[in-house]
Amino acid sequence: MSEAGCRAGARRLGQNFLVDRNILGVIERLAALEPDDVVLEIGGGQGALSERLAGEVAHLHVVEVDLRLSDALHAALDGFSNVTLHFADALDLDFAALDPEPSAVVANLPYSIAATVILRTIDELSSVRSWVVMVQREVGERLAAAVGEPAYGAPSVLAQLACEVRVLRPVARTVFRPVPRVDSVLVGLRRRADSAVEPEVRALVHHAFAHRRKALARSLALAAEARPGVRERAREALVEMGHPPDERAERLSPEEFRALAARLRIGA
Known part of the structure; x- marks a missing residue:
């Protein structure tokens, strides 16, 4: 796929690909993954983060909706036997059917679906204990907002009932291609012992x-x-x-x- 086509598709799907190796290392360190972890990555893009994760964990599930990125993902991941590629819309994917079941979510989430996907994985994947995800700044602030703050709303309540939520750090726009028009943050969530939300x-x-x-x-x-x-x-x-x-x-x-x-x- 041409670079121009990649940019157009990325904007349409809310995708901004990570191209800075330093931020990939930051994500990896913050995720603090163990060799026996099973990771779910939503929005595999061109495989830059996927390739880093695959070498560190027992299994990696990569979800990508854009079939035009198939060649890039296969090129990045064909050397790994512990990766399952799911070319599907994350909004339609049956998370509970993932095998092996994920223990962590690490992802540069498409901005257009980030909050919905985070809340769905909290609700549908009780096996997941931690999340480190890149999201639009407003989404991160909404998830972590305290009572009475302007951003506090239903996503704040539902996320915080199940998890401890923190905005870990801001991320410069320059680490992405295409460069987004909005600011981004890394958000960390850790599941509470009593996390069930009826x-x-x-x-x-x-x-x-x-x-x-x-x-x-x-x-x-x-x-x-x-x-x-x-x-x-x-x-x-x-x-x-x-x-x-x-x-x-x-x-x-x-x-x-x-x-x-x-x-x-x-x-x-």
Whole structure:
């Protein structure tokens, strides 16, 4: 594929390829992988990071949606017997079917799907203990945001219920080709011992943030599947938890959402 074609395809798919060997080394060090790790890389691109990872771990799953990158990936990885290439859209991939099951996610994620993919792997791959991922700065800030910060929202709550989340470091635009129009950061996540997020908690979080300008209880009442009386029960539960009855979602911590879900379940 020509360089011009590569650039056009990259922009269309939200891909920016890593071309700086120093940042590849930084990612590798931050990931702190062990020889028995099984790594999932989403957005293999031209294989620069894939090649580094394959030589360090027991197995590497590489997911790439762009078939035009097949030759480049095979050229980078054909010397390794511990690599499985998946030419598929990560949004459609059955993560639970990956064999062997991943223990870590290390990736330069396509910006357009980064938050969705991170949350899906947290939810669907209980075997994964750690993530080191390159994302758009705004996505990283959203995942790591604290209560009351402008970026705090549903992704913050869902990620932090399951994982410890940190923005590890900023990354210069010059390490990518094509050069992106946005800033990037490396984000690290480490799964908590009690990381399960029940479906009812996940639904509550999404409904609570669906109408950010409205009170949390009102936002829950506006959900299509809202049960009668949920607004009143939510207001009562918030008061019991020490919040005003008309509190907004961005004032509740991740654990308070879990507690609120439990109170609403008991009062149903």
